[in-house]
Amino acid sequence: MSVARAPHDASPPAPEYRGPTTVSTFEFAGRSIRLARPVEPDRLLDDPAVHAWNRTDDYMPYWAYLWPGAGMLAEAVVSRWAADDPRDEVLELGCGLGLGGLAAMALGFRVSFSDYDPAAFGFIRRSVAENGFPAERATTLLLDWREPPDARYPRIIAADVLYEKKLVPLVAGVLARMLAPGGEALLTTPYRASAEAFPQAAAAVGLVSESEPAWTLDEAGERRPGTIYRVLRRPGVTPGSIAASR
Template sequence: MSDAAHPLRALHGAALDAAFTQKWTTDFETVPVGSGAQARTFTLFKPANADHLISEADYVMDERLPYWADLWPSARVLAGALLSMRGAGRTLLELGCGLGLDTTAAMAAGFSVTATDYYEDAIHMARGNAARNLGREPQARLVNWRAWPDDLGTFDVVIAADVLYEKEYASLVGACVARALAPQGEAIIADPGRLALPAFLEHLPTVGLELVHRSHTPYENGAVKQVVQLLHLRHMAR
């Protein structure tokens, strides 16, 4: 994709923020994640109201809604887990990077990160937020799970936060993780109990993946109360 086709690709820093501000009302959110020695606080630039991004054309195309523009509890819990990992010398792919919190946390932990989403705005907001907090951007790639790119390669770690909110994603996410995960790699899926989770877990063996560990982290913020599961996956032994 050329910069001419997608002008945001040519923008960085304040120029990128200004371009987003021209599109919507924007805001900043301070996000503390992690605990102990690994605790960090990140500042995220974001749309002030995700509902204002809803596009009838996007919805007609594939029932697409701008979930990327909200900061979900699963992303916060996953970010804390990533900060405690050893990322130096390792590659990481995020499926559905959204605002970029988990991409930023993974970069802070030392990973070489490729952030992906199927919203063009999301990948640019993610790289802008990473640069805001860390002074550098991740690799960023527009990726549609229904048409996985053959040239994306494989990664030591694959992550996704709260992506199982539609039934069809049970098989789509599993298939994408299987293709993107290196032979000895680890995938971490953060999920608060979405409707596609049971089917996702049932589907894993059909794409050669297995669940090796599951943890539960309570999350509470005002009226929002969830228990976020971190699902650790790997390729099945052959």
């Protein structure tokens, strides 16, 4: 598995997690996914390097946690894309531990796991191996949503990336830049007030979004309500063309 570094990325890497690890197994629509993960992700919060990065760029090591939206995304991917052509490549935004991307790999898709912090990628490599997926069908990409690269993907997925209001237009902008014409994106989020602004932000950059209620069980077994956003790129519409029409 290769790691592609965005040429604009000048952020200092956060320290690697050095605590105990485990492998958890999850079931989605009859498919088992094995996920390598930190046992004590909170220990990263005490690291001086994390504090320094937080001061310069509001960084937090969110990648080390398994958020409720990740299970919702994996379920959506497996249930919605099972019959689709697996030759397409999938980009996972803000992948963290990569549960959604692993679900796509279980269907045979090639997946590019992207995150702002490369510390997540070691766990993803381990998860790919734990599941017996071909290593050559997974790549990793350092991605700053403020400066997305010039690349297009027919499918994009993301879980729980709308947790702050300021992130909503960034996510919409990345989708507008990186979703190929005619492409489809799936975003999932547990209920958050900030996410309610996403449909308007998506429309502002020429994307069509559909939403539907969903739910997932968190790791404590509690039912968590949320939303699935299905996002489509209208043919012939780009962020530049939207700006020019204003």
